[in-house]
Amino acid sequence: MDKRQGSRQISVDTFDIDASGYMKISYLSNQLLKCAETHATRHGWGMDELNKNDNTWVLSRVVIEFTDNLPKENEQITIETWVESVMRLFTARNFCFRNAAGTPVGYSRTIWAMINRNNRKPVDLNTICGDDIKEWSAPDIECPITGYTKICVNADEPTDIVKVRYSDIDMNGHMNSCRYIEHVLDLFSEDFHKKHKIKRFEIAYISECVFGDELSLFKEKISDREYTVEICKSENNEVACRSKIIFN
């Protein structure tokens, strides 16, 4: 592994899989966050360090794509992470998933912003940490999956409505990013998930949801293999996230 990378070993346990025996994307996304946090902390840019200046990282985009199906129960996966680039308002962090034999079986691309926790405004990364992070960023490491696409959702009626509850809330008082993913995937039945395995999952986090928000979930079928989802706050139709799922 390149010394500019961080890594995390995970095992896919009995309690991390769905009804069809494959790792849950929500579990994987939580492990991505932990891997990213450990790597950022090692370089002095972890959440605790940022919090000292009242700043925090917020996740803006996630793409996860597997060559074949997602890992199954009992598989050992190594997650490798590296920073691809630092722009003024966003930083791009990528991941590679390797199976026990060391073969890449999937990749992920994520985009993060740093915001001030008091005014929720974005922080200029070039001013705050650009040069430092650039020193250990690794734009030359390949991440052979397509980046973010523009996601459109055309649907008049919500497929489901949910409320933001205590268990959904993270330490910042917002719905945690894994829960958005669960809400998206919950728009498909257990039976559908058994018949269709996820090939590529994409999500754009657009606005923060807080305790008590009622969310309307809209779903559009683009083709037999492709769906888009938009989650809006029912009160004012503000978009919370958009997602695209491509099945095998």
Add this chain to the structure above:
Amino acid sequence: MDKRQGSRQISVDTFDIDASGYMKISYLSNQLLKCAETHATRHGWGMDELNKNDNTWVLSRVVIEFTDNLPKENEQITIETWVESVMRLFTARNFCFRNAAGTPVGYSRTIWAMINRNNRKPVDLNTICGDDIKEWSAPDIECPITGYTKICVNADEPTDIVKVRYSDIDMNGHMNSCRYIEHVLDLFSEDFHKKHKIKRFEIAYISECVFGDELSLFKEKISDREYTVEICKSENNEVACRSKIIFN
């Protein structure tokens, strides 16, 4: 550590805590299951081994109690587990939680049944594995918290209604045990959880919920510090679980 025990190290990460900065009980319960599974597997009684004979463990009761508050972010916790006893239809498995200094900060008592996956009927543990498990069970290790209590819930109207969705379902097609806990704790607001920390959490799993079930959640206030919850299937009022929560 006693050689009849198993253990698991966990760190309380940014993504495992709730809005008030304390470890989520649902996260802890997932870690308990992983710790138990590793320990059982070491002795030949893990899920994979049981599945070969179409049997599986099902969780029947959980009590979790902390001396003070639950661990906070960045704390390192060691979970130790051991089997206290094997009865005809149930086995008792206990846990001790130690902080980084090795001091016990909490305990858990759990009760498990083994059932046949085809007919969902309980298996006679004395016949199947009683003597073997008894050899490495440790009834002499102290677990200084009160066992299960009888839980009554008197409430005419449900406080909330939820549906069982894809993300709630485990590999056996049933709502996973952590999700029951989340549903229970979601009956209290973010604000309530910030003001009241959990001292003792108790849950009895009574019947299995499957995809599509609508659940009615009933809550009774016993005192300012004590609440009981019952989750029933709306269709036929069948009780899915009962829970008691005592706050500090």
